[in-house]
Amino acid sequence: MKIQSSKAIVTGGASGLGEATVRQIIGLGGKAVILDQSDEKGGSLQNELGEAALFLKADVTKEEEILEAVNQAADFLGEINTVVNCAGIGIADKVLGKKGVHNLSLFSKVIQVNLIGTFNVIRLAAEKMANNEVNELNERGVIINTASVAAFDGQIGQAAYSASKGGIVGMTLPIARELARYGIRVMTIAPGLFHTPMFDTLPEEARTSLGKMVPFPPRLGYPSEYAQLVQSILENPMLNGETIRLDGAIRMQPK
Numbered sequence: 327m328k329i330q331s332s333k334a335i336v337t338g339g340a341s342g343l344g345e346a347t348v349r350q351i352i353g354l355g356g357k358a359v360i361l362d363q364s365d366e367k368g369g370s371l372q373n374e375l376g377e378a379a380l381f382l383k384a385d386v387t388k389e390e391e392i393l394e395a396v397n398q399a400a401d402f403l404g405e406i407n408t409v410v411n412c413a414g415i416g417i418a419d420k421v422l423g424k425k426g427v428h429n430l431s432l433f434s435k436v437i438q439v440n441l442i443g444t445f446n447v448i449r450l451a452a453e454k455m456a457n458n459e460v461n462e463l464n465e466r467g468v469i470i471n472t473a474s475v476a477a478f479d480g481q482i483g484q485a486a487y488s489a490s491k492g493g494i495v496g497m498t499l500p501i502a503r504e505l506a507r508y509g510i511r512v513m514t515i516a517p518g519l520f521h522t523p524m525f526d527t528l529p530e531e532a533r534t535s536l537g538k539m540v541p542f543p544p545r546l547g548y549p550s551e552y553a554q555l556v557q558s559i560l561e562n563p564m565l566n567g568e569t570i571r572l573d574g575a576i577r578m579q580p581k
Contacts (some may be wrong), residue, residue, distance in 0.1 A: 386443030518573025
C-alpha cells in the first residue's frame with residue numbers, strides 16, 4: 327500500500343510517535359484520524375494539518391467509545407485501510423519495593439491500556455477493513471502496533487510495562503494469520519529509547535546520557551524515524567506477522 331493511499335486511524339496520535347506518524351501520512355498525501363484523549367493537543371494538530379486530519383477524543387479501553395470513533399473515522403475517511411496503535415502508558419514499580427508490594431490496580435491499568443486497549447482497536451477496525459475493496463496487491467488493510475524493547479529486555483521495575491508490551495508481541499502472529507484471509511497484514515514495532523513526551527521532563531544532560539547507551543546512533547531516537555518505519559511497513563507487502571526492533575542495537579541492562 328502506498329502511503330498516499332493510506333486512510334488511517336492513529337491512536338495516541340496527538341503527540342510523540344503517534345503525532346509523527348500522522349504527520350508522515352498526511353505530509354505524503356494520505357488522510358488520518360487522530361485518536362487521543364488530549365483535546366488541546368488533538369484539536370491543535372487537526373487545525374494545523376487541515377482537512378486531511380480529524381481529531382476524535384476516545385479512550386482505547388472503552389468499547390463504546392472506540393466503536394463510535396471507528397464508525398466516525400470510517401465516515402470521514404471513506405474507508406479505514408490503516409491502523410497504527412501508539413496509545414500507551416508506562417510506570418515503574420518493583421514487585422517488592424521499599425514502599426511495599428507492587429500495586430495490583432496499577433499493574434492492571436497498564437495491561438488494560440497497553441494490551442487490551444490495543445486489541446480493542448484492532449478488533450473493531452479489522453471488522454471495518456474486512457469489507458474494503460482489495461487494492462492492486464489484494465490488500466484490504468494494514469495494522470501496525472507499538473510494543474517496546476522492554477518486551478524482550480525488561481528492566482527491574484518494568485514488570486507491568488514489559489508484560490503489556492510482551493502481550494502485543496505475542497498476539498501479532500496469531501492475529502496476522504487469522505486476518506490473512508481478508509488481505510489484512512499485522513505488524514508490530516518495538517522501539518528502543520525514543521525522544522517522546524515522557525522524556526521531556528528530564529534535563530538535557532539526562533537525555534544525552536540515556537542516548538549514549540545506544541550503540542549507534544548514540545542518541546535517543548526521533549519520532550520521525552518511527553514514522554519512517556511505519557511507511558516502510560505500509561509499502562512492503564511481504565512484511566507481515568513480525569515484530570521489528572527499532573532501537574539502534576541497544577540491549578537494556580537489568581536496571
